[in-house]
Amino acid sequence: MIQASIFPGKYVQGAGALSRLGKESAKFGKKAFAICDPYVFESVIPGYQDEIRKEIDIVFEKFNGECSDKEINRVTELVKAEGSSVVIAVGGGKTIDTAKAVAHALSLPVIIAPTIASTDAPCSALSVIYTDEGAVDRYLFLPSNPNVVLVDTSVIAKAPVRFLVSGMGDALSTWLEAKSCQTGYANNFAGEKGSMTAYALAELCYETLLEFGVAAKVSNETGVVTPAFEKVVEANTLLSGLGFESGGIASCHAVHNGLTVLEPTHKYYHGEKVSIGVVTSVFLTDKPADFIDEVYDFCESVGLPTTLAQVGLEGVSDEDLMKVAVRACAEGETIYNELVPITPEAVFSAIKAADAYGRARKSGEV
Numbered sequence: 001m002i003q004a005s006i007f008p009g010k011y012v013q014g015a016g017a018l019s020r021l022g023k024e025s026a027k028f029g030k031k032a033f034a035i036c037d038p039y040v041f042e043s044v045i046p047g048y049q050d051e052i053r054k055e056i057d058i059v060f061e062k063f064n065g066e067c068s069d070k071e072i073n074r075v076t077e078l079v080k081a082e083g084s085s086v087v088i089a090v091g092g093g094k095t096i097d098t099a100k101a102v103a104h105a106l107s108l109p110v111i112i113a114p115t116i117a118s119t120d121a122p123c124s125a126l127s128v129i130y131t132d133e134g135a136v137d138r139y140l141f142l143p144s145n146p147n148v149v150l151v152d153t154s155v156i157a158k159a160p161v162r163f164l165v166s167g168m169g170d171a172l173s174t175w176l177e178a179k180s181c182q183t184g185y186a187n188n189f190a191g192e193k194g195s196m197t198a199y200a201l202a203e204l205c206y207e208t209l210l211e212f213g214v215a216a217k218v219s220n221e222t223g224v225v226t227p228a229f230e231k232v233v234e235a236n237t238l239l240s241g242l243g244f245e246s247g248g249i250a251s252c253h254a255v256h257n258g259l260t261v262l263e264p265t266h267k268y269y270h271g272e273k274v275s276i277g278v279v280t281s282v283f284l285t286d287k288p289a290d291f292i293d294e295v296y297d298f299c300e301s302v303g304l305p306t307t308l309a310q311v312g313l314e315g316v317s318d319e320d321l322m323k324v325a326v327r328a329c330a331e332g333e334t335i336y337n338e339l340v341p342i343t344p345e346a347v348f349s350a351i352k353a354a355d356a357y358g359r360a361r362k363s364g365e366v
């Protein structure tokens, strides 16, 4: 049996880590091109650019807001015109995915500096490309992971706490899904079986969230970096990234994908919908009662959604929920990596049960 795990080339994290951007970029050549979220461009970069420019000739460009072919082509032409030897993203998921796609188009190295810890996108060899209207167009699978991931926790600590909590929702799914893939010998994103390294990191991700999640959230609310905050940022970004990509995914993300067919969920973040996927999956896969309570306890302690009303689906009809279940069971979906019989009816029932249990706990009935 062949096993394979994939990793970013280097992971650097800590308060003030962005000051290392020049030094890290200079390892790839003399000129760098960075695309930045507008907020980052105006409020974060000014505090670091003198330090960065000591090491490298760098252009900072504002990201236009959508990871679309149009924006990828625009940035690609700018990078070409500058003759830059490395592409950098400083910002959130779409900026990151754009930089990865641009670097891929020009066969250049890429450095990712996430400014929020809301998903595990920074470390992965994957870009999600959208239409100009903001709908998912396609997945771009890249030949390698980013060369460097540089995470400045002092920047992330100042970001709204909802991003960190959403990232915890995404990271909470990692071990559950990887464990199913491990047990069932399902393939990971490298198209192979995962290694014990990937599964061990996925499990560490879960344990880290449960132990330090609440303390990390408090740190973020206060805008300060603490050891607990550092641990959870690493869990959300690195452990979850390695865990999902090299461990594989299953029902939590399939249910997330199902939820996206209902428009009211669109304003909720990825990790918030994944959280509903997680509470659904524990019923779908018949987990022990203690484990189910552990998952709900955690979600409630950090404010992750456990009821449909919390992702915009208050009073949703059975007919609409069935659409979610049918989409979650689409051909080729990762839900078939679970070790239980999968039907839309089973998924529908699990979503209803998860929501009812979430509501019962909130009202103090159980």
Ligand SMILES: [Zn+2]
Binding pocket: 119, 120, 170, 253, 270, 274
């Ligand atoms: Zn995810």
